[in-house]
Amino acid sequence: MTSTSTDNLCIPIEDSALARIAGALVAGGGEVRNLRRLSGGASQETWAFELVAAADGLTHRLILRRAPGGTFQHSTAAGLEIEAAIIRTMAANGIPVPEVRHVLDPDDGLGRGFVTSHVDGETIARRVLRDATFTAVRPALPALFGQVLAGIHGSPTAGLPELRLTCLGATLDLLRNEVRALSTPRPVFEVAIRWLEDHVLPDVPPVLVHGDFRLGNLIIADDGIAAVLDWELVHLGDPMEDLAWLCATPWRFGNVDQPVAGLGAREDLFAAYEAAGGTVDRARVRWWDVASALRWGVNCAAMTPLFRDGTDPSVERAMIARRASENEIDLLRLIYLGD
Amino acid sequence: MQDEPKPAEILAAVAAFLREEVQPHLKGNTAFQLRVAINALELVRRECGITVEQGAHENALLAKVLAMEGETMTLTGELARRIAARQIDPFAPDVAACLWTITEAKLEVDQPTYGGLTRARAKLAVAEKEMDR
Incomplete structure (x- = not known):
């Protein structure tokens, strides 16, 4: 059910909250732009955004996956931190996966989740x-x-x-x-x-x-x-x-x-x-x-x-x-x- | 209550209105949700179209394999219970035929164009032909 709407569970993310973790995503931090919720995913929220690096002005396209409303977790789900760890292991094993750039910490104030690089292609x-x-x-x-x-x-x-x-x-x-x-x-x-x-x-x-x-x-x-x-x-x-x-x-x-x-x-x-x-x-x-x-x-x-x-x-x-x-x-x- | 037009006819008109007059003005998630809503209306319209005879046929099939009478929902529950308790053989030809019939009847309402239904019917036809040989 890729098109399932979970808008009733959707709590908006402030650009400023993402800006706080910019330094963890790219050396020297940068400016968050074009934050938007992607459709799809009943049990996880997926957000896309761009980070313009302060150091060199390069634009990094990034994806945030997090628990709905920041914290909800389905009973059979492995958990977002474990998911991130598995993705990193898979990358090391040569399985095509997005690069994990940052795993959210409670101090980040964004709930539970992780940020990966954007990967070009089609999911639909x-x-x-x-x-x-x-x-x-x-x-x-x-x-x-x-x-x-x-x-x-x-x-x-x-x-x-x-x-x-x-x-x-x-x-x-x-x-x-x-x-x-x-x-x-x-x-x-x-x-x-x-x-x-x-x-x-x-x-x-x-x-x-x-x-x-x-x-x-x-x-x-x-x-x-x-x-x-x-x-x-x-x-x-x-x-x-x-x-x-x-x-x-x-x-x-x-x-x-x-x-x-x-x-x-x-x-x-x-x-x-x-x-x-x-x-x-x-x-x-x-x-x-x-x-x-x-x-x-x-x-x-x-x-x-x-x-x-x-x-x-x-x-x-x-x-x-x-x-x-x-x-x-x-x-x-x-x-x-x-x- | 009995009057005209019938519920199914009115629902068809509402669905057509939404599809032809409202849908073109929407985009994104709202357009998607409207499409889902139109499909829901069509589903209810098909369910309204079930005839008394069709309902009675389904009830009679269940009553026959269970050798008891009752409301269709009660009989369906009893069939599920006996399959779980291994008191009835789901592969006995009349039980199998009953299960296929009640499932196809659901699909006729829920999703008559479902590809899995088309494939199941095609495979069933092949299997029946082979049995005839």
């Missing part, structure tokens, strides 16, 4: 899938995704900050509890729970999993992947989770017949993943295919109480809740037709 999925700028790169993207994911999954886990560990059993327990807590009965979700129970597999040694690797969270340039963003759901677990999530039906953005992000065939993704050192386990991918569809369906369905109790009374929230049925038909297709 429909543009990546349709605009002429990306015509040449599109066929190469599934393989590039495989390559980058193998790099993330192959990262050494020693020395990383403490991360949530998500095995199949824990995922299943969480999903089951969430399905049972929904405000309306959903037989198809129960079929999915049952299928996941019957097909659960032994855990594998946990690796670093991005947790939300899909168009919308990637900056795509006309020659490839410019940056992997949105590390807020990063955790340790089964690498096949990322492969399945990238292929989930909602993340095909209308190009449903192209399983990998609406761009191409699973074979291209898998072959590149293996060429880059990963190992694809089809049975596990399939388990995560079903878990992914159920995950997204539960997320949608759980919007109803938030809409009703006034937490977010927007029309958009109601309409997201009504998308739960999309996940139900996806689950039927996955479970009954093996697609």
Whole structure:
């Protein structure tokens, strides 16, 4: 849901507050210009601004990601400080990520978050899938995704900050509890729970999993992947989770017949993943295919109480809740037709 | 209450007014939110269009697989409960057909053009053809 509006949670940032950290962003500090909230991101605020360095007059394009209203954090989120630390580690491992310039300190008075360099390219999925700028790169993207994911999954886990560990059993327990807590009965979700129970597999040694690797969270340039963003759901677990999530039906953005992000065939993704050192386990991918569809369906369905109790009374929230049925038909297709 | 025009007809007119007269004057986030609101009106319009017969058909399918009668919501809850308790086999042909039918009926209201629905129907048609052979 990249377009989700969180204006009700939006607390404006003063240029002066940003000016206070200018010295941490560029040697000698500078003048903050053109601060604006970027659209998108229900669980984090993203702001863009420019910093004109006092020393040499050069303009630095920067991005601030912070907790909504400065402090809110979702229960499954790793936390912004951890996210920043992971991004720095990924940069050192050669994964394309934006450069972290500063992690907010409570004394900065800006809440929790971090500032990165701006990266040129496109995040909006429909543009990546349709605009002429990306015509040449599109066929190469599934393989590039495989390559980058193998790099993330192959990262050494020693020395990383403490991360949530998500095995199949824990995922299943969480999903089951969430399905049972929904405000309306959903037989198809129960079929999915049952299928996941019957097909659960032994855990594998946990690796670093991005947790939300899909168009919308990637900056795509006309020659490839410019940056992997949105590390807020990063955790340790089964690498096949990322492969399945990238292929989930909602993340095909209308190009449903192209399983990998609406761009191409699973074979291209898998072959590149293996060429880059990963190992694809089809049975596990399939388990995560079903878990992914159920995950997204539960997320949608759980919007109803938030809409009703006034937490977010927007029309958009109601309409997201009504998308739960999309996940139900996806689950039927996955479970009954093996697609 | 019964009078004319019907709710669905009025909603269609409101949606058309918003799309044709208001939308062109908006931009940015407000334009986006209006598009969402128009989609919401269209969803409600489709739900208003569900016939008594369609509702009764869905209820009858549920009643048949559960061998009990009741309100559709009660039966849906009972079906969910029995699947969870492993008291009914979701892969039995009549149960599977019931699940597909009630889900497709939801999509017809929520998002009739959803690509996942198109793909699911295409794959189902292929699977049924293979079974016939």
